[in-house]
Amino acid sequence: MQPNLSKRLFSSKLNEVCRQTISQIKEAGTYKSERVITSSQSTHITVNGKRVLNFCANNYLGLSDHxxxxxxxxxxxxxxxxxxxxxxxxxxxxxxxxxxxxxxxxxxxxxxxxxxxxxxxxxxxxxxxxxxxxxxxxxxxxxxxxxxxxxxxxxxxxxxxxxxxxxxxxxxxxxxxxxxxxxxxxxxxxxxxxxxxxxxxxxxxxxxxxxxxxxxxxxxxxxxxxxxxxxxxxxxxxxxxxxxxxxxxxxxxxxxxxxxxxxxxxxxxxxxxxxxxxxxxxxxxxxxxxxxxxxxxxxxNSSLLESLARNTKHFRTEMKKAGFTILGHEECPISPVLLGDARLASEFADEMMKEDIYVIGFSYPVVPTGKARIRVQLSAAHTPEDVQRAVNGFINIGRKKGIIGDAKL
Ligand SMILES: Cc1ncc(COP(=O)(O)O)c(C=O)c1O
CATH class of the missing domain: 3.40.640.10 (Type I PLP-dependent aspartate aminotransferase-like (Major domain))
Incomplete structure (x- = not known):
């Protein structure tokens, strides 16, 4: 047998097995794709040619591009x-x-x-x-x-x-x-x-x-x-x-x-x-x-930590005031916005992206069924205006989707 041919046969079977597994992952709704950033990692990044406000990096102190x-x-x-x-x-x-x-x-x-x-x-x-x-x-x-x-x-x-x-x-x-x-x-x-x-x-x-x-x-x-x-x-x-x-x-x-x-x-x-x-x-x-x-x-000095604490408090306080459920410790800049339904979390994140705010929805199996959420991560590099823009985005979409009512605002 020609060496090339046996290699191709092996490779096509390998590919077939991978294809089957990938389609199972897609059926389960857990397929992951990447959004490509064409700027440095920062509070404002360019994703798919679009400038967006970034709330999903672990860039807590804003040092990634300092x-x-x-x-x-x-x-x-x-x-x-x-x-x-x-x-x-x-x-x-x-x-x-x-x-x-x-x-x-x-x-x-x-x-x-x-x-x-x-x-x-x-x-x-x-x-x-x-x-x-x-x-x-x-x-x-x-x-x-x-x-x-x-x-x-x-x-x-x-x-x-x-x-x-x-x-x-x-x-x-x-x-x-x-x-x-x-x-x-x-x-x-x-x-x-x-x-x-x-x-x-x-x-x-x-x-x-x-x-x-x-x-x-x-x-x-x-x-x-x-x-x-x-x-x-x-x-x-x-x-x-x-x-x-x-x-x-x-x-x-x-x-x-x-x-x-x-x-x-x-x-x-x-x-x-x-x-x-x-x-x-x-x-x-x-x-x-x-x-x-x-x-x-x-x-x-602790100036970066102070900015991070200020932004965390700002986001958590305003979101709770608006009627959202925010999980986690009050001093933690990881601020998951609980939405419950997986599809809702994913659609909500897409709507936020339309408002040029980059956040990510997480659902089962990453988090328990019925506990789907959007994880928001604050950074010391966000300005108070950046944080307020994210809060406003959540409020606009939350109202549109009937998650929060006007009464709570
Ligand atoms: C709790 C925890 N431990 C370990 C790691 C791995 O860190 P690294 O990216 O340096 O491999 C992560 C990264 O996501 C993490 O969240």
Whole structure:
């Protein structure tokens, strides 16, 4: 048989299988397509040739396109070049990477820090590297997909507690009795609901049952707490969380990269056994340089955090006044507007786009059936006028669709 022909046969069967799966995804209404942005990531972006106001990026501090971040990236390219072409332990570590790790460890008041290509990798690599079948992981059922995947890769006993349910957490802690290590795992901020884990009680239970705590701070670093140090700062628990995983890809410049901040011993294990660290490329020098700048900016003053808090309060207050149900914690810039019906959420988002306001609807299976919503994310870079425009858009369409009445306005 000609090699080309067998390749084509294989490829057409592969394509056929993919086509069938894709049509099932489309039938389920969960097919994903991308809107292409032809500008920088900012509060105003160009999508499909149209200038729109952006409320769906994790650009909480507005640093993705900030002049200081751009300049830091350019300077770093001039000094350190573009890429590393190597994993860290072979020849992929510059003083830049070490400085960033030191800065992040100090930021989270931890002993050490290890960088990964992404926070997904930091979560995927942690559990397998640190825990054994003698240990137990007790995880909030709504933790991020990367935590779920990371836990699947480990051989530790896996227990799941109901979302934010301390009673169920305690029940699982009892079930984990006898394990060598017990690790409670939670997102600090949950990205679909904008709610915050009850860390004070979680730490109390951890102490009571001799467990350790792991918090994913991807939506909290640079967002929550007086100086942006996340949920441990918000609850006055800095230094009391054992492991913090977070990202460089959201508030802190929005480039790429993630990390684990923890004790020297934990980080040492990860440098020796964390597979996404050992077998994947270093983060690019300009990303490391610009991320360093982001942490420095947050240390200098809290003006960006204050703008973010002002915008969050503005949006949440005005939307509630208009009669909408806004989910999540009142200080969280993730502000999901609950609509219930999946089609309504999707049509609502399309109507908002017609008003040049870019928001996204989420429905099952990303969120439970009947809890479809539009997730609005505020940024420090939005002006009060931008926020009011979004509120007005919601009110206009909400009235048209009969979701809110005039009486409530
Ligand atoms: C809670 C949480 N953890 C981890 C990640 C992964 O972050 P990264 O984009 O750095 O891989 C995300 C990103 O969506 C997230 O929301």
């Amino acid at each position: 002049s200081r971040i751009r300049e830091a990236a350019k300077r770093t390219i001039d000094q350190y070049g573009f890429g590393m072409s190597s994993v860290r332990f072979i020849c992929g570590t510059q003083d830049l990477h070490k400085n960033l790790e030191k800065r992040i460890a100090a930021f989270h008041k931890m002993e050490d820090c290890i960088l990964y290509p992404s926070a997904f990798d930091a979560n995927a690599g942690f559990f397998e590297a640190v825990l054994t079948p003698d240990d137990a992981i007790i995880s909030d059922e709504l933790n991020h997909a990367s935590i779920i995947d990371g836990i699947r890769l480990s051989k530790a006993k896996r227990l799941r507690y109901k979302h934010l349910d301390l009673g169920d957490l305690e029940k699982n802690l009892k079930e984990a009795e006898g394990s060598r290590l017990k690790l409670i795992v939670t997102d600090g901020v949950f990205s679909m609901d904008g709610d915050i884990a009850p860390l004070t009680d979680i730490v109390k239970l951890a102490k009571q049952y001799g467990a350790f705590t792991f918090v994913d701070e991807c939506h909290a670093t640079g967002v929550i707490g007086k100086t942006g140090r996340g949920t441990p700062e918000y609850f006055g628990l800095e230094g009391q969380i054992d492991v913090i995983n977070s990202t460089l890809g959201k508030a802190m410049g929005g480039g790429t990269g993630g990390y684990t901040a923890a004790s020297k011993e934990v980080v040492d294990i990860l440098r020796n056994k964390g597979r996404p660290y050992l077998f994947s490329n270093s983060i690019a020098p300009p990303v490391a340089g610009a991320s360093l700048q982001a942490y420095q900016m947050l240390d200098e």
